[in-house]
Amino acid sequence: DVKVTQSSRYLVKRTGEKVFLECVQDMDHENMFWYRQDPGLGLRLIYFSYDVKMKEKGDIPEGYSVSREKKERFSLILESASTNQTSMYLCASSPGLAASGTDTQYFGPGTRLTVL
Amino acid sequence: RKEVEQDPGPFNVPEGATVAFNCTYSNSASQSFFWYRQDCRKEPKLLMSVYSSGNEDGRFTAQLNRASQYISLLIRDSKLSDSATYLCVVNERGGATNKLIFGTGTLLAVQP
Numbered sequence: 749d750v751k752v753t754q755s756s757r758y759l760v761k762r763t764g765e766k767v768f769l770e771c772v773q774d775m776d777h778e779n780m781f782w783y784r785q786d787p788g789l790g791l792r793l794i795y796f797s798y799d800v801k802m803k804e805k806g807d808i809p810e811g812y813s814v815s816r817e818k819k820e821r822f823s824l825i826l827e828s829a830s831t832n833q834t835s836m837y838l839c840a841s842s843p844g845l846a847a848s849g850t851d852t853q854y855f856g857p858g859t860r861l862t863v864l
Numbered sequence: 865r866k867e868v869e870q871d872p873g874p875f876n877v878p879e880g881a882t883v884a885f886n887c888t889y890s891n892s893a894s895q896s897f898f899w900y901r902q903d904c905r906k907e908p909k910l911l912m913s914v915y916s917s918g919n920e921d922g923r924f925t926a927q928l929n930r931a932s933q934y935i936s937l938l939i940r941d942s943k944l945s946d947s948a949t950y951l952c953v954v955n956e957r958g959g960a961t962n963k964l965i966f967g968t969g970t971l972l973a974v975q976p
Contacts, residue, residue, distance in 0.1 A: 779962050790951075790968035791908070798962065806963075838907055844962045851896050851955050851962045855907035 751775070752841055752856035760862045767826040769859050771839030779842040780822035781853065782806075782814060784835040791838065797822055798844070829863045836860050867891060868967040870952050876973045881942045885970045887935045887952030894965075896955040897928055899937050901948045902969065908951055911937075942974045 755770035773780065781796040783806075793806030795814040803814050811833060815823045822841075826833055837860075840853040870887045877883045889897075897914035912919065914926040914935055925938040935952055952967040 781963075788968065791966040793963065796963065842962055850913070851964065852898065852910055852913070853964055855909070858907050860905075 752839060752854055754837075754839055754856040754859050756859050757857060758860050758862075760864065761826075761829050762864050763830060765826075765829050765863075767829050767861065767863075769824040769826075769837055769839075769861070771822045771824070771841075771856055772820050773822075773841035773854070773856075774820065775841065775843070775854075776819065777841035777854075778819075778844045778846075779851075779853075780816065781840040781842070782812075782822065782824045783838045783840065784808070784833075785838055785858075786835050794824065829861075831863050834861060834863045866967075867965045868952055868954055870967040870970050872968060873971040874973050875970065876975060877942055878975050879942055879944060881974075882938065882940045883942055883972065884939075885937045885950055885952075885972075887937075887967055889933050889935070889952075889954045889965075891954065891956065891965075892930075892933060894954040894956070896964075897926075897935050898953040898964070899924075899926060899935075900951040900953055900966070902951055903948045908966075911950070939972075942972075944974050944976060947972055947974045 752773045782794045783791040797816040813825045838858045839856040842853045899911040900908040901911045902908040918927045923940045927936045949969040951969045956963040
């Protein structure tokens, strides 16, 4: 079974703090993704990476950055947390169409971040 | 127009009922289609992929109509444990980027 883990299930931070969310996958997947999920808005893609040290902006990258130094690990960074970044953050990984013939994504359990 | 549109529901059905969800997508180049299930406060999990010929997995049947850009999910003999949000998912631009586009989901509540 694919396993995607996230460093925290719940996190409370203060406005202006730097926040690191970590994601690790154990299936040697090429692609990794960071989403946020808010009521009524569904999943929105923040950033994704298709290889080590490679990153691409998603639909809502403002206020976020990412790091992928190793294939299995993809970090989301909030440089200066704000209250409108309170959300559920979900990490996903995917083997990719070229590698496996499928772009199915597998999700971690999520981190519920509250910024006060 | 949203890229993937679903009726948000909720669909309240009794145990044993048959329920169908529909979804439309806007990108005619999409080639991969999925239904994901998301339980309350949990992550989305793949329920089933959707193939052109239609496919069935136990009580679940998925259909794809490329001409109308329409995907459906049929659940027969609903169980209490089927209560969840069902997300319709398509890939972007024929899979060139491996990005998936998620609908906002349809909430199903199966009543005893």
